[in-house]
Amino acid sequence: MTDTASPTVLVFDVNETLLDIETLAPLFARVFGDAAVLRDWFAQTILHAEAATLAGHYLPFGRLAGGVLRMLGTVRGVPVGEADVEELRTRTLAMPPHPDVVPALRRLAAARFRLVTLTNSAPDPAVNPLERAGVAPLLERQFTVDAVRRFKPAPEVYRQVSDALGLPGPDFCLVAAHHWDTVGAQALGWAGALVTRPGNAAVPALPQPDVTAPDLEALAEAMIGRWRR
Incomplete structure (x- = not known):
């Protein structure tokens, strides 16, 4: 990505x-006696989603997440029942936005960026988490991997967004808290913006994001400064 490129769509x-996702911690504290198991569960869910895609297999992310919860129970010798898996689903659908999300999105929209989302989670017929969180009105569109039945960072996942909006790669910037996600998007010519939420950082050996900041409001300021001069 060069300084002369100016993404118009933030994904x-x-x-x-x-x-x-920290609002899921009480479940892990109750089941495993350690809220920190949340981070192991999330990392293992991402790992197995990527493995499924490489192996040519697909299942909804929520179902995989429940399966990983049961796997961790087996590994740690802790019983995990159907009620625990259902609690995980219920809590996941009710996750609130980080406090910096709405102010940052409003500022980016005012700076004339188009705002869309792209998630590993399949649509839920009963609940849209972004609508429940009050974020959906700020978004132009919401994309999921379910349409291509492959998980990020498979190129088909990002390509569906550029195809749907009819714009070339340099018009897009992937905004994520995970370096593996920005790496996947940058491989297609997108820009990458990394928000280093607690527990996340860039891997020095991989292609670096174009913009990095510790929170979304600081990231918004950096993207506006770089691409809206």
Whole structure:
């Protein structure tokens, strides 16, 4: 990505980037006696989603997340029942936005960026987490991997967005809290913007994001300064 390129569409990851997964911690504290198991569960869910895509297999992200919860129960010798899996689903659908999300999105929209989302989570017929969180009105569109039945960072996932909006790669910037996600988008010529939520950082050996900041409001300021001069 060069300084002369100016993305017009910001594509936001959802889980952890916009919505706060730490609100799932009470479930892990109750089941495992350790809220920190949340981070192991999330990392293992991403790992197995990527493995499924590489192996040519697809299942909804929520179902995979429940399966990983049961796997961790087996590994740790802790019983995980159907009620626990259902609680995970219920809590996931009710995750709130981080406090910096709405102010940052409003500022970016005022700077004439188009705002969309792209998530590993399949649509839920009963609940739209972004609508429940009050974020949906700020978005132009919401995309999920379910349309291509592959998980990020598979190129088909990002390509569906550029195809749907009819714009070339340099018009897009992927905004995420996960370096592996920005790496996937940058491989297609997109820009990458990394918000280093607690527990997240860039890997020095991989292609670096174009913009990095510790919170979404600081990231918004940096993107406006770089691409809206």
